[in-house]
Amino acid sequence: MEAYVTIVAVAPFFLRLLKLLTIVLTSALLALPVYAASSPEQTLGLIRHTFRSHRPPPPFVRYTLTRRQLTNEGFPDFIWTYTYHIWCRTSDNAALGRRVFRGGSYGSLEFLRPTFNAATDPGPPTADLFEPAPATKQATPAPIFDRLREIGGVEALGETDYQVLSAVTEGELIHVRLLPRREPERNRLRELFADRRTYELKKAVATDRLFTQFQSYPELYTLTLGAAGGYPVVTAIHGVVDDSTFDEAARYIDYTFTEISFPATMPDWYFEPSGYGAHAKEAPQ
Structure with missing residues (x-):
């Protein structure tokens, strides 16, 4: 008992x-991470592999781009502060854009090609951030998305574009610092911040250029990433121009990507500027 x-x-x-x-x-x-990297180079490989595992993106993306900049005197620059609604074909970044004015009116139809490191607004939000900047102007249609190199059916994680300076855990993120091994103007990434468990990319620091009418200036982008429809997308860019030509207030340029969606189809004429006049009454808003 x-x-x-x-x-x-x-x-x-x-x-x-x-x-x-x-x-x-x-x-x-x-x-614990889903897969623990054994070296800084492998950490970079896993971040890139995770990012590209969501690719290619859907064939079409619709989004709102807002650009903001101040004048040298610190006042809003109304010439270089604007909003566009954009309908983009992701295979080659060909896009139809319409400027949105105060009061809800829209501008004329414009053919755009959002691209990083080029004389146009950056984008689209579905862009492959690991892809080198274009060496020349892109043609239509663009080449099909490249896949990671495969050896015997296993994707290679070897690194040829960047030297990994460090990869350290900072709270919930892995912070990776990079140095390009070659072509620093094209291999633009300098820092990556990824989820330490899943290796999903959350933020990136990359070089870019601000193009004016007569010349271009080096610029550093901090890109914030989110998700839309299960795909990683850029949601914001904070740019800093590295040139004494610009006063402190005018050195900062901000972009936001909002209202991101993936329509199943878009009319072919969206991407043929020669037909814009004939389809003016069908113009999307």
Whole structure:
């Protein structure tokens, strides 16, 4: 009788201990990365592999682009501050754009080709951030998206474009610092911030250029990423122009990408500027 009473009294203690151990072990497992990188280079490879595992993006993306900049005197620059609604074909970045004015009126139909490191607004939000900047003006249609190199059916994680200076954990993120091995104007990435468990890219720092009528200036972009429809997308860019020509206030340029969606289809004429006049009454808003 005494032994039975002892067992009954001790059993709840062991149940509580078992429950506590289960919670501790579960928390420890959740804190581990899905795949632990063994080197900084492999960390970069996993971040890039995870980013590109969502590619290619859907064939069409519709979004709102807003650009903001101040004058040298610190006032809003109304010439270079604007909003566009954009309908883009992701295979070659050909796009139809309409400027949105205050009061809800729209501008004329414009043919655009959003591109990083070019004399146009950056984009689209679905852009492959690991792709080198174009060496020449892109043609239509563009080449099909490249896949990662494969060796015997296994995607290679070797690094040829960048030297990885460091890869450290900072809170919930892995912070990777990069130095291009070649063509620094085209291999633009300088820093990456990714989820330390999933390696999903959350933020990137990359070089770019601000183009004016007569010349271009080096610029540093900080890109914030989010998700739309299950795909990683750029949601904001903070640019800093690295040139003494611009006063402090005018050196900062901000872009936001909002209302991102993926229509199943878009009319072919969206991407043929010669037909804009004939389709003026069908212009989207």
